[in-house]
Amino acid sequence: MGAPHGHLLHYHGHSVVHRTPAHLKIAALLAFVVVVVATPGTELWAFGAYLALLLGVVALSHVPPAYILPRMVVEVPFLVFALLLPFIATGERVDVGPFSLSEPGLLAAWTLVAKGTLGVLAALVLATTTEGRDLVAGLQRLRMPALMVQILSFMLRYLEVVGAEMHRMRIARESRGFHGRGLRAWPVLASSAGSLFIRSYERGERVHLAMLSRGYAGRLPLTQSQPADASQLARAAALPGAALLVLLTAYVW
Amino acid sequence: MHVPDGFLDLATSAATGAVAAGGIALALRGARRELDDRTAPLAGLTAVFVFAGQMVNFPVGAGTSGHLMGGALAALLVGPWTATLVVSVVLIVQALLFGDGGLTALGTNITLIALVGVWAGWWTFRVLSRVLPRRIGLVPPLAFVAGLVSVPAAALAFVGLYAVGGQAPVELSTLVTAMVGWHTVIGVGEGVITALVVSSVLAVRPDLVLAAAPYRQATELEIREGATA
Known part of the structure; x- marks a missing residue:
């Protein structure tokens, strides 16, 4: 990670x-x-x-x-x-x-x-x-609601982690001789998507516990960005x- | 699949932007009721799942493939409020970081996919599950119908918006037939994928399919004779 x-x-x-x-x-x-x-x-x-x-x-x-x-x-x-x-x-x-x-x-x-x-x-x-x-x-400075900002930052933070997880699942499928052709591939791909959901959700649960153990009380400490000057x-x-x-x-x- | 800039006029885009903002504000409250202080990490990770899930290509044959849109699926898995939020976040990220869907059309896309798509799927499931007998085996077929309905519903809403703020004179009946017809075909695929994913999650973690919650309470723990020996 x-x-x-x-x-x-x-x-x-x-x-x-x-x-x-x-x-x-x-x-x-x-x-x-x-x-x-x-x-x-x-x-x-x-x-x-x-x-x-x-x-x-x-x-x-x-x-x-x-x-x-x-x-x-x-x-x-x-x-x-x-x-x-x-x-x-x-x-x-x-x-x-x-x-x-x-x-x-x-x-x-x-x-x-x-x-x-x-x-x-x-x-x-x-x-x-x-x-x-x-x-x-930037979106936070444009007054996007704090909860929305948090969800967005979690999404961006874990985009590549979950992407890599999906990639590993594909390698696992293909190393077992799976070829994604035709409609018969659908149940396999769908159950991969299903386990991807379970893994993502469980990761979310673990992240939440980790946040609680670090004193999360509904807000994230976000560093203040520099105010924009006139030339910018x-x-x-x-x-x-x-x-x-x-x-x-x-x-x- | 996303509406680009310049497809609808500015007034319609602004109006759908206001609808989208209102919808997200309501969803923020609703999701907090569903998830409490777990909202940020769980909605964030579910958004990643929807985003990643859309990248799985389902081969249709003849070299073409389709992918999941995920509105109905997200609604069935995590509930409609959280799903609205999740799909909106996915659309925002796609518009701002991937150039997919225009900046001025963001409100339109959120209205169509995150509001109409999610809620059409959710209500279809709810209404049918009230009418039909409560058997857990019925959840995947109902999920199929929910996925199937969500796509043409969003397409129909698009035609409605186009009638108000469209930029080309197209006969509405032609547009309705073309959009709804074509999107029903896409909806069949969406429904099949939704049903397959829901049934695979049900098999492993039935507690993670929110729509199946009423079905789960019906089964009671039974200890059979001789099982404790």
Whole structure:
């Protein structure tokens, strides 16, 4: 078990983006995505500007694009939905090659892809530059309820422990000649999941007893993080500020 | 499976965000009643289990595989309040640390999966277990139905939200048929996995299946003649 680990997506670094306090990063990226979602899909160039801004932040963070790009696959399922939209949406039809497509559907599909991609990229910037425990401290500063913060920190603390347990169970299955193919594998996999639950829950019971023996009375001693200074605040506000400027320009034109 | 940014308009996202926050606040209280001061470690570890459980791939054939969503399963194992909390935490971690599901759509995802999914599964189980005879052997089949219902219920709630704040003009009846139809197929898989996991936990630690608690009290300790010799 040992010391707390970095979480799975975090890319170690000391850039400006890494050093910005987590609560400012969460607020800034959330504000940025809000601005993006509020932009009408017809303003093509605005989305280009947003992407440029976000890529600028990625460049500042020194996280290699090769690290981020493969992780964008989480958006594939909804790309499929976006591809279907021009076919199933109503409204005026346009002929593109052999297909008759819905014009509002095409616009909606483009908007979905643009906003969804920017959203995923923004979330990845947060995930790759923030360590789990900083994120929990950040959420605490953003007034998340204390109990919720505790549950979150337990989850992050034991993510890799339980992940490793699951990995050992897989090795045990495979070393006994198990191949996970077809429906007949389901009972085996499900009973593995069942024992994973029992082991996780029993670990929780042991952790609770260990906490009680160390004087836990409903609260965790959390070290106070440094208050953010004005320059950090300004740096964090730069991204949503610039995005808002783009949005306003788009409206004025 | 998660709703991304820009799928629903900002007003709908904000409204579902408020619903999600209210739901979590209620669940925090409810979970404290269920678990007392054990809430933090037990809910935290159950959240890890749900997160890890979603990574187990169940092969369907032809190279494709599905995975558990776990709302109904969590409700049956640890109770609906704790399950709401646990699934919300999993969604928050997935959105903030894995980029899965958008930041502005987090409230929508919590509403659909942690509120509708969990409670639809829980109430399905409760109602059926009231009506049907109290036999422990019925718990896995009921768990199957609970898992089966939870997925299309969440899909139906999504269609409702889409009708209010959707960003493309899609005919609602088409969307209902497509979403509910497709998610019923997914729900069958979810139900089978839920039933299998519940029955495997029942076999080892029946006390850890909260939904089976009324069934357990019905069996009494019996000492048979000659057993003490």
